[in-house]
Amino acid sequence: MSSPPLQAIPSDTASLADYERHAGTRLDVPTWAWLQGGAADELTIRANRDAWDRLTLHPRVLRRLAGGHTRTTLFGRTLAHPVILAPVAYHRLAHADGEIGVALAAAAQGAGLVLSSQASTRLEDVAQAIGSDPDRGPLWMQLYIQPDRAFTRDLVARAVASGYEALVLTVDAPTSGARDRERRTGFSLPDGISAVNLRGVRPSLKVSLRPGQSALFDDLLHHAPTWDDVAWLRSITHLPILLKGVLHPDDARLACEQGAHGLVVSNHGGRTLDTVPATAHALPRVVEATQGQIPVIVDGGIRRGTDVLKALALGAQAVMVGRPYVHALATAGARGVAHCIRLLRDEFEIAMALTGCATVADIGPQVLCRTD
Template sequence: MTYGNQVQLKVYQQIEENIIPVTYEELEAKAKAHLKKEPFYYVAASAGAEVTARNNNRAFDKWQIVPRMLCDTSTRDLSVELYGKRYKYPILCAPVGVQSIIHPDGELGSARAAAAMEVPFVASTASTYSLEKVAEESPNGEKWFQLYWSSDREIAVSMVKRAETAGYSAIVITLDTPMMAWREKDIEHKYLPFLQGEGIGNYLEDPVFCSRLTTSPKEDMTSAIMLWAKIFGNPALTWKDLNYIRMQTNLPILLKGILHPDDARLALEHGVDGIIVSNHGGRQVDGAITSIEALPEICDVVQDQIPVLLDSGIRRGADIVKALSLGAKAVLVGRPYMYGLALAGEEGVKQVLRNLIADFDLTMALSGKSTISELNRDLLKKV
């Protein structure tokens, strides 16, 4: 009996309890009712009129699965290989910052849950807890580190080196956030948690960052917060700057935020190790192309020379089947596990991942496929 069948049976036999809503829309609604408006909308809301955020998932509807019959799918292999490692599932927890605003355990609870579910956890630069603390909480879990490249490049390098020392196995550089977008809900609520000292744990424990302060953050948190605000983004970055980070680490480097095929070509030219097709969940450029729409062209450019992953809009198993069929090697999941964390902490995150994996497993099998490698564009029809 494979994963999805096992989960179904345990739920139907009441061996496992549904501690959070199974339906994504109900999960989001319950999280909204549970949280204060400021932290909820910080997670849920996006840039501008939120057109891109709404379209991220709707765009999956343009691709329809055409199931094949009389295929032996009695046993399934959901595993995928990335950078010499075999992962049990083609799913990663996306980097989401300042998780402490929705649950006190924050990134620590999410990392523990991801490790328990054998899902890689991508830790954000904007974590409330430092990358070292996250690593300590999930010593056996697979972890990648997401870098917001500071305007002080010595701080950026320091964080990369710290991640390598702490056992992270890849660096994800987010390209689409040289500055924060116009997010109407956050402006309306006058809410930026970083200015309250939330989400800057990696900076507060960084030796280079602290060396830029005249007094320690413990003595003068306000000055530390103001320094963070000064150096967080770096709109001056160009493609040539990637060589500098490449010289600092032997870890695989992935670029997150690629949407244009010409940028995929430039990524190849600059020797990066992977691309994450993402529009940041609609949080940066309202009206931007959706990730699933951008994916096929980027995969056509890359031609399997490096892994292409997809982020933004994954809500159900069918979304994962479609993304992998269009060329993604794996997907990243963000808001769903955040809502699980908000409602039930570590156990809520585990159940969100459980449900996604089970749904994906069953959808893949019912489509007539038993391994990830069998998923290709022949399975889909665009409407």
């Protein structure tokens, strides 16, 4: 059976913002609200983007740049460039290509991929689709620790057996945020799309609440993970563990003390708690707190190659992008995702060259123009 033809990329697509514009016409209103929406008044979503925009760059001239490259290393592995696709649930909501298409696109462009535990495709199938590609980027697995710890142990074992190279533990969502935009549309998953890797997880036992008790504090949060669970996770796997959702320097220091192997400075794309700091503002403080002990990655509002450069100048080793590649997936399937990554990498190379940086190692605070 022949493969279906690749979907065409709209001819007026020159930036990640163009993919967002096209995706808005392709997804139904509830799905668009689920993807784009954030917590409460969505101030953090806007702050993420504004913070990158407010940082300005210092160009340099007449530098020796021939032979430069974007290669970097993480956990002893060489990456073609420091762009990683963040975990986003239910790719098949955006396009039939789903997680397989995203994985193939990431592999074709040498980008890292973090598969969501709420993926709509089996983790084994995603790994098998790209596992033999020698030029692919790293393949990591995102986790929420389930109340059913035995299920979580089995899920980790499946990831290890399938060749996933690290675990990304989301730590900033012991409860969901108040996502008004999503709730107004009545979003729900359509038939045929589900978190297939979480099938079989035993639901937590419901507590019979007494009058005046809270469904959150007196029930749900009894099962929320703690630092003890980070130690437990370390005890059941040899894979590196990154904590995703760290904004406070004290938590960064604790992560180092508890043996975390890396951090992702993230505010969950503005989807959990509104009015928290933009990740560009939190990043330098987290980097300082780690004192170079572990790598730091950042996400939240990355839309341009200049944002990637700014993130590395502030101390990040790599960036993650989430919504933009889903916009590209919704617009043009796997081909769109590959093009989205290429656009970001091309812009990053241009930004490097125009600030006098031939390699990632050349990028530092000196590329930022301080206006204070």
